[in-house]
Amino acid sequence: MANAAFFLGGWRILGCRSFMGSGRVPALYGSRQRGFLPVYSHPKPTSLPAGRIGVAAVTAGPGVTNAVTAVKNAQMAESPLLLIGGRGALQDIDQLSLFRTLCKECVAVRAVRQIVPALRRAIATAQSGTPGPVFVELPIDVLYPFHVVEKEVGGTRSARGLRAKLVQWYLQNYVRNLFAGAWEPQDITPLPMKVPLATEDEVGFVPQPASGFWG
Numbered sequence: 001m002a003n004a005a006f007f008l009g010g011w012r013i014l015g016c017r018s019f020m021g022s023g024r025v026p027a028l029y030g031s032r033q034r035g036f037l038p039v040y041s042h043p044k045p046t047s048l049p050a051g052r053i054g055v056a057a058v059t060a061g062p063g064v065t066n067a068v069t070a071v072k073n074a075q076m077a078e079s080p081l082l083l084i085g086g087r088g089a090l091q092d093i094d095q096l097s098l099f100r101t102l103c104k105e106c107v108a109v110r111a112v113r114q115i116v117p118a119l120r121r122a123i124a125t126a127q128s129g130t131p132g133p134v135f136v137e138l139p140i141d142v143l144y145p146f147h148v149v150e151k152e153v154g155g156t157r158s159a160r161g162l163r164a165k166l167v168q169w170y171l172q173n174y175v176r177n178l179f180a181g182a183w184e185p186q187d188i189t190p191l192p193m194k195v196p197l198a199t200e201d202e203v204g205f206v207p208q209p210a211s212g213f214w215g
Contacts, residue, residue, distance in 0.1 A: 053080040060086035080126040081133040099135040112182035124191035
C-alpha cells in the first residue's frame with residue numbers, strides 16, 4: 001500500500017492530483033482521507049515504514065529526467081518506489097532506457113486497460129526481493145477521457161479521397177483499441193510480495209573454521 005504521493009510540477013499530472021481534490025489544500029485533505037500524504041516539493045528523503053511504498057508522479061520530459069537522482073538514491077537505499085512518468089509527442093528521448101539501469105522494472109503502458117495490471121505488478125515488484133524503484137510510463141493519450149482523445153486524435157469524419165479515408169480508418173481504430181476494455185471491472189487487490197527467507201538448513205548452518213586455523 002502507498003502512503004506517500006510525490007508530485008513534480010507539470011500540467012499533465014494535474015489529473016493525478018484531481019482524484020485527491022482540486023488545489024493544494026483540498027488535495028491535502030482529500031488525499032489524507034484516502035490514506036495518502038501528498039508531497040509537492042520535498043528537499044529531504046522521506047522514510048517509509050515496512051510494507052509501504054512511495055509513489056512519485058512526474059510530468060513528461062523534464063519531470064522524468066529530473067527524477068533520475070532521486071531514483072538512484074532510492075536504488076542505493078533499497079527503498080520501494082513507484083515512479084509514474086508521462087510521455088507526450090514532444091518527448092524524443094527513450095525514457096525507459098534512461099531508467100533501466102536504475103529500476104528493477106520499466107514498463108510502458110499502451111492502452112487504458114493495461115494501467116491497473118501494470119501498476120499492480122510494479123508495486124509488487126518494487127517491494128519483492130530487494131526493494132527498489134520501478135518506472136511506469138503513461139502516454140498522454142491514456143490520461144484523457146475518451147471523448148477528448150476521440151475528438152483530438154480520431155480524425156475528421158468527412159474525409160475525402162482514398163488516402164484521407166485510410167488515415168481516418170487508422171486513427172479511429174487506434175482510439176478504439178486504446179480504450180478497448182477500459183470500462184470493464186478489474187481486480188485492484190495488491191499482488192503478493194515475494195520476500196526471500198532463509199531455509200531451516202541455512203539458519204542452522206554454522207561454518208566450521210578450517211583445520212589449523214587457530215594454530
